[in-house]
Amino acid sequence: MTVLTLPCVLICLAAFGIFGAVIFALDALLLPTPLSLFREVMSGAISGIAQAAREGEEREDFADLEALESKIEVPFYVYGTPALMEMYNRCQGPARAILEGSWPRYANHGIKKKIGEIFWLDQLWSDTWRTFDPDQALVYVLPIYPVLLLDQVCTGLKRKQTHALATRAVHEITAMPYYYRHGGLDHIVIATDWRMRGSMKKVFGSTFHAFVGNITWGRTLTLDKNRSWQCGVNVPHTSAMTYMQKAYEPFEKEILLERGFISPEDVFEDDRLDTALDPPSRQNWFARDYNLFFQGQADKRHAYRYRRLGLQHLAGWRFRPNTSSNVLVSSSKPMTYQVLDADGKERRESIPYCPRKDGINKEVFGGKMGKFERCCGRMAPKKEKRAGRQSDKRTDRGRYAAATFLHRLGNSKLNLCFRGDDVTSNRLFDGLWTRTLNVLITETEEMFKTGVPFQCEIPRRNFTYAIDGPDFARSPRESLTPLLREVYDDPAAVRERLRLQDFYSRKALWNVPGSTTARSTLRAVTRQCLTDEIKIDFIQRTDGNGRMGDPRRHPLFAPCVFPDDLAKLEEQRAYEAFHQ
Numbered sequence: 001m002t003v004l005t006l007p008c009v010l011i012c013l014a015a016f017g018i019f020g021a022v023i024f025a026l027d028a029l030l031l032p033t034p035l036s037l038f039r040e041v042m043s044g045a046i047s048g049i050a051q052a053a054r055e056g057e058e059r060e061d062f063a064d065l066e067a068l069e070s071k072i073e074v075p076f077y078v079y080g081t082p083a084l085m086e087m088y089n090r091c092q093g094p095a096r097a098i099l100e101g102s103w104p105r106y107a108n109h110g111i112k113k114k115i116g117e118i119f120w121l122d123q124l125w126s127d128t129w130r131t132f133d134p135d136q137a138l139v140y141v142l143p144i145y146p147v148l149l150l151d152q153v154c155t156g157l158k159r160k161q162t163h164a165l166a167t168r169a170v171h172e173i174t175a176m177p178y179y180y181r182h183g184g185l186d187h188i189v190i191a192t193d194w195r196m197r198g199s200m201k202k203v204f205g206s207t208f209h210a211f212v213g214n215i216t217w218g219r220t221l222t223l224d225k226n227r228s229w230q231c232g233v234n235v236p237h238t239s240a241m242t243y244m245q246k247a248y249e250p251f252e253k254e255i256l257l258e259r260g261f262i263s264p265e266d267v268f269e270d271d272r273l274d275t276a277l278d279p280p281s282r283q284n285w286f287a288r289d290y291n292l293f294f295q296g297q298a299d300k301r302h303a304y305r306y307r308r309l310g311l312q313h314l315a316g317w318r319f320r321p322n323t324s325s326n327v328l329v330s331s332s333k334p335m336t337y338q339v340l341d342a343d344g345k346e347r348r349e350s351i352p353y354c355p356r357k358d359g360i361n362k363e364v365f366g367g368k369m370g371k372f373e374r375c376c377g378r379m380a381p382k383k384e385k386r387a388g389r390q391s392d393k394r395t396d397r398g399r400y401a402a403a404t405f406l407h408r409l410g411n412s413k414l415n416l417c418f419r420g421d422d423v424t425s426n427r428l429f430d431g432l433w434t435r436t437l438n439v440l441i442t443e444t445e446e447m448f449k450t451g452v453p454f455q456c457e458i459p460r461r462n463f464t465y466a467i468d469g470p471d472f473a474r475s476p477r478e479s480l481t482p483l484l485r486e487v488y489d490d491p492a493a494v495r496e497r498l499r500l501q502d503f504y505s506r507k508a509l510w511n512v513p514g515s516t517t518a519r520s521t522l523r524a525v526t527r528q529c530l531t532d533e534i535k536i537d538f539i540q541r542t543d544g545n546g547r548m549g550d551p552r553r554h555p556l557f558a559p560c561v562f563p564d565d566l567a568k569l570e571e572q573r574a575y576e577a578f579h580q
Helices: 009-016 035-042 049-056 082-090 092-099 116-125 146-150 159-174 196-204 206-212 254-258 302-314 397-410 427-433 444-450 469-474 476-489 491-508 517-528 532-542 569-578
Strands: 076-078 139-141 187-190 216-219 231-234 290-296 327-330 336-340 346-350 373-376 412-418 437-442 465-468
Touching (some): 082 092, 082 159, 092 116, 116 146, 116 517, 146 196, 159 196, 196 206, 231 569, 254 397, 290 302, 290 397, 302 327, 302 336, 302 412, 302 437, 302 469, 302 476, 327 397, 412 427, 412 476, 427 437, 427 491, 437 444, 437 469, 437 476, 437 491, 444 465, 465 469, 469 476, 491 517
Parallel strands (some): 139 187, 187 216, 216 231, 290 327, 412 437, 437 465
Antiparallel strands (some): 336 346
């Protein structure tokens, strides 16, 4: 069994002689909120509690982590050819709307975790690494929004118009002398939607599809069969937060209650109105109400077998008699599940809708099942009528689903990141947003090889728990026991994980305040996709006629501070050749 429980970054930092252990207290700054206050806030009369709480929080010490930060700078050039800029400008309407927190009317909310391209270009546009001299650039950026084009939400761009512009763009790019320096490998487009793998020709046409075979493509999974691109660089998913608020703003789960997207009965076991807007968990992570969290599809497909096992074996299970209940919600269509009942025997059961009302006190494994355990959360609440008018906030199914997901996750200690149709999980990034510790449950070796971005500068193993899928399948509860023991018996280790997660989140999350994800992506391009030849050519081209000396002493050749198992260009090529 593979369970990563000891923050091994301590060893690494100690070797550098710079680590000072920091134990910080999560003191509770509790502001009692009576029922009347909750009702006033829900009506829009009172605000500002979150700001007051933030001002009272202690600043954490990250000096030891800052000392390990990469010194690599990656000058980049953004193409501005006529066809590319026309595509870019026609997509600005929906792109800006998403950044400003107003979801475009015709955009499917299902792409909320697949739109890194919007934040990528937004962050790069005014970045100081940007150069307007293509001869001074190491990486060349194509300002395209593939997912917005795939969903046809850009102004006046249907398939035929997009194909024509993409074909013109290819002719413009390939007419530039710097394209031929390295055959396009130093050119990059970002698109994290898994649909792009089989939709490249449909979206852009055959000319652009052939062109992509020469360039680098940013996506969440890099070892992939029949890929269209020359090299893949791992980039993060966006989080569900892209659907809930303006970009680059802080988040507290209580905001979802204030804005009326959900009600306490959607997120609390006992509908605690008196503390709904200022619960103890706001300042004290250990006071969170839920233990294990999973909310998502769990249908009969083979890829979801770990999810179904979680619903079967973990609902009603308590690590210790006094530990809290879990959130184990299926968003698949209502169906019959194989469950384990109080006597441990398997039987079939049709799970109820969430929140569980009938049988809420049903005992399983010696504990009472919570009202968000082994239930179906697929449907939004029925429309409510107020003064003869229907409420619209809580009847937006997409927003309701995202809001209940984020609030329950933000009130949980551990986020169970079961694999999906592939080994990756976009839930990792929701866990970072809500400051919930992630638990990878997948084929972990493959996951770190192909689906965990920025390992060179983010020591994710040191703050992320990981359980290998086959070990979880053999005994779900036994595999979780070591990490639950740490959570409940070793608060110092948990605080260190949270400190690391707090510091590195700005690299991994596209839309947090101060996000540097675009820069981390550029550095990742140099490690995963650029050959030594490309790097040396850039160094010699930009260092003043070769006065630097040995180019391999340049920061571009500096080793990683943390272990990096991601598949590089040659391994990706070998993988593709093997599967042809």
